[in-house]
Amino acid sequence: MTESTKYLLSEDRLPKAWYNLAADLPVPLPPPLNPGTLKPLVADDLAPIFPRAVIEQEMSAERWIDIPEPVREVYRLWRPSPLIRARRLERALDTPAHIYFKYEGVSPAGSHKxxxxxxxxxxxxxxxxxxxxxxxxxxxxxxxxxxxxxxxxxxxxxxxxxxxxxxxxxxxxxxxxxxxxxxxxxxxxxxxxxxxxxxxxxxxxxxxxxxxxxxxxxxxxxxxxxxxGSVLNHVCLHQTVIGEEALLQMEMAGDEPDVVIACTGGGSNFAGLAFPYIREKIKGRSIRIVGVEPHSCPTLTKGRYAYDFGDTAKLTPLMKMHTLGATFMPPGSHSGGLRYHGMSPMVSHVKELGLMEARSYHQTECFAAALQFARNEGIVPAPESSHAVKAAIDEALLAKAEGKARTILFNLSGHGHFDMQAYTDYLAGKLKDRVFDDSLLDEALADLPVID
Amino acid sequence: MTESTKYLLSEDRLPKAWYNLAADLPVPLPPPLNPGTLKPLVADDLAPIFPRAVIEQEMSAERWIDIPEPVREVYRLWRPSPLIRARRLERALDTPAHIYFKYEGVSPAGSHKxxxxxxxxxxxxxxxxxxxxxxxxxxxxxxxxxxxxxxxxxxxxxxxxxxxxxxxxxxxxxxxxxxxxxxxxxxxxxxxxxxxxxxxxxxxxxxxxxxxxxxxxxxxxxxxxxxxGSVLNHVCLHQTVIGEEALLQMEMAGDEPDVVIACTGGGSNFAGLAFPYIREKIKGRSIRIVGVEPHSCPTLTKGRYAYDFGDTAKLTPLMKMHTLGATFMPPGSHSGGLRYHGMSPMVSHVKELGLMEARSYHQTECFAAALQFARNEGIVPAPESSHAVKAAIDEALLAKAEGKARTILFNLSGHGHFDMQAYTDYLAGKLKDRVFDDSLLDEALADLPVID
CATH class of the missing domain: 3.40.50.1100 (Rossmann fold)
Structure with a gap:
């Protein structure tokens, strides 16, 4: 019997419902505020821009929300997505750790979106x-x-x-x-x-x-x-199909993750994989949950947890989240999807509750990890996803140093086929890392709205 | 019970052997010739450029050749590849036909190669x-x-x-x-x-x-x-893993193809899907096999079946194949993978034996088909593969016109993520079709080596 590489679910095991973490949070999520009245947002505030069903989901406290059959029919074009054990990478790292990744790059657009x-x-x-x-x-x-x-x-x-x-x-x-x-x-x-x-x-x-x-x-x-495409509750909700599948696939693999890793920009691919595991953690399972962000845009690791606007022009509702300040302009990087001043309020709340940890990396160390991954597993990660790859490799090397077994699961949220200029620049030695300038942050945070 | 979209094989059903059509051909393949002696090539002629195992496969008449376990281990990074039923495209075409495609774009490099x-x-x-x-x-x-x-x-x-x-x-x-x-x-x-x-x-x-x-x-x-990467027997051999998987997957689907379609450049993705079906055809199954090529490089539809060189510089052995002449320079097109003056000798032989048919299309009609496919099935085909898409759509429309059921299977040999310039040009109306100039052909064919 050969060792398995991929864990595929048949179509009939595609989840029938999305999971809403709001139902299981030990402390309720602070509500978004109408920026004019500073009162909690009501459905009518959102009616001009979102359909009713989406607004309901945004505000729902139901644990499970059915995935409509026409949506499941489209999901089946690429879902369930594969869970892959990175056996070649494990051997290259000479680690006792088991490394699994959920691969969302199989979607038509090449990511979890x-x-x-x-x-x-x-x-x-x-x-x-x-x-x-x-x-x-x-x-x-x-x-x-x-x-x-x-x-x-x-x-x-x-x-x-x-x-x-x-x-x-x-x-x-x-x-x-x-x-x-x-x-x-x-x-x-x-x-x-x-x-x-x-x-x-x-x-x-x-x-x-x-x-x-x-x-x-x-x-x-x-x-x-x-x-x-990110940040809001209904977006995180829809992404949980990733984690619900992963739970079934890890069971197929006969393994259980000790640590679950995903990169964080607005927070949606992280939420997608992690929220179902946070449910299990709340229920008592011992598991670490790690969000990984670019050092150049360190929302979770250096931002303030406060009410702020979702956009630079300050038109959106106020959301309680980790923020670098709505006027903060992150330096250019090749991980465009992670260059956001704020963080999903739900992810921010989870962080505040101590249910997850966060770390940050420079982009060149992420590209180095991505190259090692590509040369062993064949898949070229999106620059955003390379942050999760780097963290997974670090966890595997730590397991090796400690001589301990460890099961690592990370979200490979997308492929890099449309980001090859970034790889070209990296290979040519043109990418620079910069130490984050905390004084920029002080300035942007001084501008936060004052909420009692 | 919902209708299935994808037919996935578990890893343990990944074929253990490649299929060698040479074993079942009713007439043996004309041998390649040493261009100096005009005698059939011997293994030593190829020893400077290929390893022994590859030369053996190139000349083998064994029906099945074991896939080494280290190769199967790598194959499992993306294989078995999915067989997908294009239900949304069927509905868009309002056809009674069933359309299936084998999707090779899931490989790390994005194609069957x-x-x-x-x-x-x-x-x-x-x-x-x-x-x-x-x-x-x-x-x-x-x-x-x-x-x-x-x-x-x-x-x-x-x-x-x-x-x-x-x-x-x-x-x-x-x-x-x-x-x-x-x-x-x-x-x-x-x-x-x-x-x-x-x-x-x-x-x-x-x-x-x-x-x-x-x-x-x-x-x-x-x-x-x-x-x-194409043309030679051992390359066609390795590609048959596609068709062997497809046979198992069509069985899962409870359907049998009436027509099997693939694009042809050097012939390897065609051979990969079609050769196992040609074996079944030789055994008596009623099935049509269709190769599709660009009108601008019409090797199978307009070329001569003759001994010719594999390269423009005339350094290779002579191979009996459909050829436009080794000095023929196909006009530029976005299907670079189909711009080859010759055709796999094995595919050419199959054509001569009447075991397959061939047709050609202009590139703009292929891009139009590719757009229709992408907007229904989500996958953007490689320009090469769009030729197979166009033929599959035509077969489905014919079934509709005739009011007949028909099961169509085609090879979607790769995705178009690295070919978006071609789509940009098509969408901007910049792509031109040219009527093939037969006189160019006369000139290149006049230059064929003279073999008795």
């Missing part, structure tokens, strides 16, 4: 919405929503941060292949965009500006809604 | 070879050999046609990520390269020149061999 873009497109279509507007930075989310829109007959308009729009033409090509339109932001199509362009016609854009443009389009048109 | 790069690297390593030299056009093969080399500790040197080297920097980045070196060809590293550069310092290179450079490197160094 379609786990939420598909249900979001479905609920919008069910409620008669004709068009979705969204923003995208590096392009992963824009591609995922473009894919989902194509399946449910929704028009999709993506405002892509102009600097990325110019740097990553193939992301735009993928969105257009799925039938979406992709517009460099700031654009002349919105008031928000025109205002920026009037001040600075050469503006490179930012995620904050792109969000403002997309939200403006959604508010201005009755048949148009907005969609967000 | 690692099915042969892995055993080739293994056999070379077993025989003490330290380095492999190869050529690559669009880059699929170079990436696949780079991946395989990284796993078996072999140095890999890839001569990449200069025009592609400059156009596709991310293919080079992928090779380097796997630890290979990638050199634009013609290069100053070889006599062949220097000769070309002396005549034309600005030469864009060609596959023929790149082959000459790689072969020269292999011959010049005792510890270095050459590796080829």
């Amino acid at each position: 379609p786990n939420t873009s598909v249900p979001q497109a479905f609920y919008n279509q069910q409620e008669g919405v004709k068009k979705l507007a969204t923003e995208t930075g590096a392009g992963q989310w824009g591609c995922s929503l473009a894919f989902a829109g194509s399946l449910f007959g929704l028009e999709v308009q993506v405002f892509m941060v102009k600097v990325s729009f110019n740097q990553k033409p193939y992301r735009r090509a993928l969105m257009e292949t799925y039938g979406a339109t992709c517009i460099p932001s700031p654009s002349p199509l919105t008031e928000a965009g025109r205002a920026i362009l009037a001040r600075d016609p050469e503006s490179n854009g930012s995620l904050g500006i792109a969000i403002s443009e997309a939200v403006e389009v959604a508010i201005a048109h009755d048949d148009t809604k907005y969609a967000l | 690692p099915n042969t790069s892995v055993p080739q690297a293994f056999y070379n390593q077993q025989e003490g070879v330290k380095k492999l030299a190869t050529e690559t056009g669009a880059g699929q093969w170079g990436c696949s050999l780079a991946f395989a080399g990284s796993l078996f500790g072999l140095e890999v040197q890839v001569f990449m046609v200069k025009v592609s080297f400059n156009q596709k920097p991310y293919r080079r980045a992928l090779m380097e990520t796997y630890g290979a070196t990638c050199i634009p060809s013609p290069s100053p590293l070889t006599e062949a390269g220097r000769a070309i550069l002396a005549r034309d310092p600005e030469s864009n290179g060609s596959l023929g020149i790149a082959i000459s450079e790689a072969v020269e490197v292999a011959i010049a160094h005792d510890d270095t061999k050459y590796a080829l």
Whole structure:
């Protein structure tokens, strides 16, 4: 009998429900606030931009929320995703640790993002919405929503941060292949965009500006809604299909993780793998949960836990989260998906409750880990996912140093096929690491809204 | 019970042997000839460039050849690959046909090529070879050999046609990520390269020149061999793992293909899916087998069945095959993997025996089919594979017009993540189709070697 490499679930074991961690939290999540009244947000506050079903999920305390059959039908194009034991990497590291990874790069857009873009497109279509507007930075989310829109007959308009729009033409090509339109932001199509362009016609854009443009389009048109790819509760909820599958697959493998690892930007791929394991931890299972972020954008490791805006333009509700300050501008890096000043409120809350730990790495050590991974396991990780790879390798080396067995499970949230420029730069020795400048943080945090 | 979308084999059903069609051919394959003596090639003729095990397979008449366990271990990183029923595409086409595709894009390099790069690297390593030299056009093969080399500790040197080297920097980045070196060809590293550069310092290179450079490197160094990614018998052999899996998976689906479709360049992905089905056809099963090629390089549909050289520089043995003439220069297209003047001798022989049919398409109609596929099934096909997609859609529409059920199986040999420029050009309306100029063919064919 040969050793297994992959643990595949048959389609009939695809989870039938998403898991809502809110139901099991020992302390309830602090509510989002209306920035005008500073009162807890009500459903009507969100009605102009999200469909009813999504707002319900955002506010739900139900433990299990059924995955609609049309969503499961689309999930089956790539789900259940494989759980893979990295046996070659284990041998290369000469470690007694077992290393498993859940591979979300098998999705059509190459990352975990379609786990939420598909249900979001479905609920919008069910409620008669004709068009979705969204923003995208590096392009992963824009591609995922473009894919989902194509399946449910929704028009999709993506405002892509102009600097990325110019740097990553193939992301735009993928969105257009799925039938979406992709517009460099700031654009002349919105008031928000025109205002920026009037001040600075050469503006490179930012995620904050792109969000403002997309939200403006959604508010201005009755048949148009907005969609967000991370941070919010309903997004974390949809991603839990990852962890629910992993629980079944680890059982197939006859192994149990001692440590569960994922990278954190807005927090959704972390939540997806980790929340089901945090449920087990709350129930009493002994397990460590680790979030990994870039040293250049250290939200969980250096941010303040406070109410803050979700966007730079300060248009969103106030959320209690780990934040570097809404005006904080993270230095450029190749992990565009991790360059966010805030953190999912649910993930932040979990951190405050001591249910997870967080650590940060420089990008070059993550690329070195990604290369070692690619040369043993064949898969080239997305730069974001390489943070989880680095942490998994460090845990495996620690196990070796301690001479202890250890079972490690991490989320390989996406592949790097659209990020090869980052690898080119790394291989050419062009990537620089910078020590994080705490004084920048002091400045941005001084600007936090004052909430009693 | 919901309808199945994917048919996954467990790892223990990964085939234990490759299938050699030579054992079942009703008429033996015409042998390759030594171009000097015009006598059938002997093993020693190939010894300077291939390891013994590969030469044996090239000349074998054994029906089944065991897949070594270390190769199966690597295969398990992505194999068995999924068989997917394209239910959403069926509904979009409103066809009574069932459409299945075998998806080879799940491999680390994104195509079927690692099915042969892995055993080739293994056999070379077993025989003490330290380095492999190869050529690559669009880059699929170079990436696949780079991946395989990284796993078996072999140095890999890839001569990449200069025009592609400059156009596709991310293919080079992928090779380097796997630890290979990638050199634009013609290069100053070889006599062949220097000769070309002396005549034309600005030469864009060609596959023929790149082959000459790689072969020269292999011959010049005792510890270095050459590796080829298509055309030859041992390559077709290694690819049959695709069709053997598909036979098991179609059984799981409770369906039997009426028609099996794959695109043809050098013939290896076609052979991989089709040869096991041709065995069944020879045994009496009623089934159509269709090879699909670009109208701009119509080897099977317009070429002559004759002895010809495998490379432009006329250094290789003579092979009996469908050929457009070794000096034929196919016009540029985005399906670089299909731009080859010849065809696998085994595939050519199968065509002559009437065991398969061939058809050709223009590239724009293939991209239109690829878009329809991507918007329904989520996967963006490689431009090469889009030829098979187009043929499958045409078969499904024919079934609809005839009001008949029909089961279609095609090989989706790779994804298009590294070919998004092609999609950009298509979407911008920049791709042109040209009617094939038969007079070019007359000229190239007049140049065929004269063999009695």
